[in-house]
Amino acid sequence: MPGARITALGHYQPSRVLTNDDLARMVETSDDWIRRRTGIATRRIADEAESVTDMAAAAAEKALAASGLDPRDIGLVTVATCSAVDRCPSIAAQVAGRLGLPSPVAFDLNNGCAGFCTALATADHALRAGAARHALVIGAEKMSDVTDWTDRSTCVLLADGAGAAVLSASESDGVGSGADGIGFGADGIGSGTEGNSFGTAGIGPVVWGSDPSRGDYVRLVDEWQPRFTQEGQAVYRWATAELPGLAREACRRAGIEPGELAGVVTHQANLRLIEAVLRQLDLPEDVVIAQDVVESGNTSAASVPLALSKLVERGELPSGGKVLLLSFGGGMSWAGQVVECP
Structure with a gap:
């Protein structure tokens, strides 16, 4: 492929x-x-x-x-x-x-x-x-x-x-340098060690899923006048407990170590939450961490591409640099992958 x-x-x-x-x-x-x-x-x-x-x-x-x-x-x-x-x-x-x-x-x-x-x-x-x-x-x-x-x-x-x-x-071989290609298994893409790295592609395998039992943590309900509500402390506890492991898994599936990243762009939910999550990854000081939430607030599904585009436009991320994208929210749902900067 x-x-x-x-x-x-x-x-x-x-x-x-x-x-x-x-x-x-x-x-x-x-x-x-x-x-x-x-x-x-x-x-x-x-x-x-x-x-x-x-x-x-x-x-x-x-x-x-x-x-x-x-x-x-x-x-x-x-x-x-x-x-x-x-x-x-x-x-x-x-x-x-x-x-x-x-x-x-x-x-x-x-x-x-x-x-x-x-x-x-x-x-x-x-x-x-x-x-x-x-x-x-x-x-x-x-x-x-x-x-x-x-x-x-x-x-x-x-x-x-x-x-x-x-x-x-x-025209690359896509994700996966092994004979098994993407490496589908019981737990989705890249379940084993075979064929779950970048190869020469620019988008690594996705880590995604949801926990419907926690679906009421973030809500946007009411047919006629929907309003955003969330259980802030519950979201914070879930994110700080689960996101570091998901970040490491996205890197593993891309075939790199977190320390090899040029940058990290998480969902810009809350700067304190972002800092608490990324401290657990023990990243080198030169890894660029998106903090667009400070000037842009939480823009939900727009926050990751907005922050990434601004970092690239300002020249803070190198072309070809590996960047971890990691998002989470209502559902509780999550999705993330390592990509190469254009």
């Missing part, structure tokens, strides 16, 4: 900046309280008329331009989102229309905050199977639409934005 790699990135954020001091005038909180508990200083909030589709299309247009591809080359578009109002046509189909893509398969994917890494793996598998040559994978959220602005435990977290990646099939 061909390999697949990320060839270009793009991102978009609304112009309105909401500071902690602004929030302190809306709800009982303070800049000090928010920074100590979350690490967040500012977040971006979309205008009322600005939709998930608007933000997704802006990020995707930037990624497509950076890729140098013609719109006709894109054969698959998927948008990870949990906050979109539109059901049909999908956000992906609307983005395809705006960018002038003539006939891609287009669909939305809802896996909460784990959505982008899930969508990335889904598109990667499609390209490896020959279903398309090039794909657009987008994470886009307007979390301000589903925020309870009277709940200080959640309204201080959430924000809006979008990030996008162009994936392209390569």
Whole structure:
């Protein structure tokens, strides 16, 4: 099978900046309280008329331009989102229309905050199977639409934005340097030591799953007026206990040690949580850790591609450098993989 790699990135954020001091005038909180508990200083909030589709299309247009591809080359578009109002046509189909893509398969994917890494793996598998040559994978959220602005435990977290990646099939042997290729087994991709490394591809095997017994930890429910709610302490305990092992497994399946990473981009949920998780990996000091949550807040499925695109744009990650992507959220769901920077 061909390999697949990320060839270009793009991102978009609304112009309105909401500071902690602004929030302190809306709800009982303070800049000090928010920074100590979350690490967040500012977040971006979309205008009322600005939709998930608007933000997704802006990020995707930037990624497509950076890729140098013609719109006709894109054969698959998927948008990870949990906050979109539109059901049909999908956000992906609307983005395809705006960018002038003539006939891609287009669909939305809802896996909460784990959505982008899930969508990335889904598109990667499609390209490896020959279903398309090039794909657009987008994470886009307007979390301000589903925020309870009277709940200080959640309204201080959430924000809006979008990030996008162009994936392209390569002529490599794909993931897996052994005779068994990807190495499917009872526990999914890469269950053994055979054939579960990068090879010459740019996207490593995915580690993904869910724990439905903890599905009420993060919720977005109510048909007519959905509101984001979460059990913050329960999420923190779960993440700090489970994510370090998932990070190591993603590295193992990619055939590298965590210390060989150029960077780590986790879901930007909470800076204190990110720090607690990554301390357990004992990473070298030169590994770049995404901390976009400080200036962008928690943008759910948009947070990983948004943070990754900004790091690459600023030149903080080297081309070809191995970067661990790791996301988690409602479900409780998780997805992660090691990728090479474009």
